[in-house]
Amino acid sequence: MVKPTLAVIGSGIAGLSAAWLLKDKYQVTLFERHAKPGMGAYAVDVGNQGKRVEIDIPLRIITAGYYHELFKLYQTLGVEIERTDHAGAFFTHTGGDVFHYKNYNVGKYRFSFLNSPKRLSRTNFQQGMAAIKFFRDIKKVDIEDIKLLTFGEFLESWPSTNRSFVDGVLMPMLATICTCNYDNIKQYPAHIIIGYLTCGVANEGVWKATHGVADIVAKITQGYEVKSHSQIANITSSGTAVDIVLVSGEKFIFDQVVVATQPQHAGPMIAKDQPALAHHFQQIDFATSNMVVHRDSSIYPRPWHQISPVCYSVNPNHQRPMATVCLNKSMPTVKDCLPVFQTWHPTQTINPDTVLASVTFERPIISFESLNHIQEIKKSMQKDNNRIWFCGSYLGDGIPLLEAGVRSSLAVANDLGVKTPW
Numbered sequence: 001m002v003k004p005t006l007a008v009i010g011s012g013i014a015g016l017s018a019a020w021l022l023k024d025k026y027q028v029t030l031f032e033r034h035a036k037p038g039m040g041a042y043a044v045d046v047g048n049q050g051k052r053v054e055i056d057i058p059l060r061i062i063t064a065g066y067y068h069e070l071f072k073l074y075q076t077l078g079v080e081i082e083r084t085d086h087a088g089a090f091f092t093h094t095g096g097d098v099f100h101y102k103n104y105n106v107g108k109y110r111f112s113f114l115n116s117p118k119r120l121s122r123t124n125f126q127q128g129m130a131a132i133k134f135f136r137d138i139k140k141v142d143i144e145d146i147k148l149l150t151f152g153e154f155l156e157s158w159p160s161t162n163r164s165f166v167d168g169v170l171m172p173m174l175a176t177i178c179t180c181n182y183d184n185i186k187q188y189p190a191h192i193i194i195g196y197l198t199c200g201v202a203n204e205g206v207w208k209a210t211h212g213v214a215d216i217v218a219k220i221t222q223g224y225e226v227k228s229h230s231q232i233a234n235i236t237s238s239g240t241a242v243d244i245v246l247v248s249g250e251k252f253i254f255d256q257v258v259v260a261t262q263p264q265h266a267g268p269m270i271a272k273d274q275p276a277l278a279h280h281f282q283q284i285d286f287a288t289s290n291m292v293v294h295r296d297s298s299i300y301p302r303p304w305h306q307i308s309p310v311c312y313s314v315n316p317n318h319q320r321p322m323a324t325v326c327l328n329k330s331m332p333t334v335k336d337c338l339p340v341f342q343t344w345h346p347t348q349t350i351n352p353d354t355v356l357a358s359v360t361f362e363r364p365i366i367s368f369e370s371l372n373h374i375q376e377i378k379k380s381m382q383k384d385n386n387r388i389w390f391c392g393s394y395l396g397d398g399i400p401l402l403e404a405g406v407r408s409s410l411a412v413a414n415d416l417g418v419k420t421p422w
Contacts (some may be wrong), residue, residue: 003027003257006416007244009011009232009269011037014391014405016220016258017073021421023415026256028224031244033231037217039394044293046327046340056213057359058291058344060402061086063207063358067403067412072422077219080210084330087112087308090169093347095301095314098168102308103205115308120354130165139198143191150368151193152186166350172312172321176344178399179363180287181319187367188399196399208331219240233285235259236273237387258389258412262286262362274388276379280373284394285365289320292343296354299343301326315347322347364394381415389415 006026008019016039019030032038047053062070074081082127083105090098102267111280112326114128137160146154155161174185209216210291216311230245235257242257259266267281275316297304301323303347312320324343334340343350364370381389391412396404410420 005029005253006256006258007031007242007252007254008258008260009235009244010259010261010265010392010394012260012405013402014396014409015258016217016391017406018258018260018391018409018412019224020077020220020222021409021417021418022144022258023304023352024352025225025416025418028226029252030221030226031230031232031246032226032228035228037221037226037228039213042088042357042359043213046293046334046337046356049050051337054212054214055293055331055334055340055342057293057342057357058361059084059208059289059325059330059342060213061206061208062402063199063201063205065410066196067401069406070403072416074209074216075407076422077216079216079219081207082210082332084206084332085309085324086206086330087115088169088173088310088312089115089308090312090314091301092171093313097121098125098314099131100308101128101131105205124417125250126350127165127169129164129171133160133213134170136163138194141194141198142341143194146190146194148188149190151188151190152193154190155186167316168314170313172323175320176312176323177401178287178365179289179361180365183319184285184365184367186285187365189291189366189368190370192366192398210333210378213421232269234271234272235388239385239387242387256387256389258391260391261392262392263363263364266392277377280376283373284370285367286362287363287365288360288362289345290355290358290360292355293357294339294343294350294354295338295340295356297339297341297344297349299341299348299350304339304341305329313347318347320345353414364392366394366400370394381412 003026006014006028007029011030011032019028024026043054045052074348085103087101088102089100091216100115112412114124130349171182175182180359233245233247242254244252263284264286265282267278271278304326309325309326322345324341327340390410391408394406396407398404402407
């Protein structure tokens, strides 16, 4: 029996998981504009003495309490995972100590303790107590009571809000996780951010694929064709088939198409055929951020070996922190390499001679307004005889992280007649 044909556009986690889920029922072809699948498009070798150690850009770290579907996907694929340490040290932009803690793991649980040359300082102790109270009290919030509030409005009205902790620790942490600025975080629907904060990340810790994204990509690209260097110009549906035209002019016809790109890229692909729908994609804002992988330890306010793995430099005049991860302290595989650091949103000069890679990323921003446009995109896929589908982290009902990407691909696969395999 000949399988119907299906194209997947884009190879982030949403596109890769959609292609893998659909490959048994459909003859799948995945199109990617880069030289290799997008989830593994950026990586750098940080090994020394002839030993190759490849790290992903950015790091794909996950926590069991939030990434339910991704953990199951990894398990099904046979992807090994390992703990990483992302304990934080928060400083002012002038090097003043704000909050500094260290993680200890006992079995599947993680415990955090103050860790600083000033571990008993008044500021560090106060922030530690504020953190304990915040994560305890936020679990008591009834989501139904705050469904209509932005996260900023929630913080303004919540009796347990500690402004010093929010400004000096919580917002810098969230801006780094969501890779956007503080105002963007405040515009998030409160229930989305609270859903993440109460998932258990504070006591379960974080994990990563032991062998990196390359191992994931190798496993998840089996059973279908991958066409690299294939940038899409436009997609049109005739009602009985879907035409794809590449920027190069090459044309393809498929029975179904799944568009798994960022909304700002998906919109132009369908603008000629469905301008009204393209408008909804264009109304979803996104944030741009830069990550630099380097060996310049002068970016730290103190010697790097004295500081927890993730160092936040917080300037009250800036809308984002500078966040630097010491990979040697965070990841077991990098432990014996020369010191190497990964910095989000650098706000001070990094010695160019030490730079190993510099990459710019885009991520959708979720707000009540964008959710209205997302709802219209979802409605478009429920029309009779629909042949163009959309998945991506912005469609996954949460912070647009890896988990949301997998959830969105599962929804499309289910609509196309494929049952969730776990």
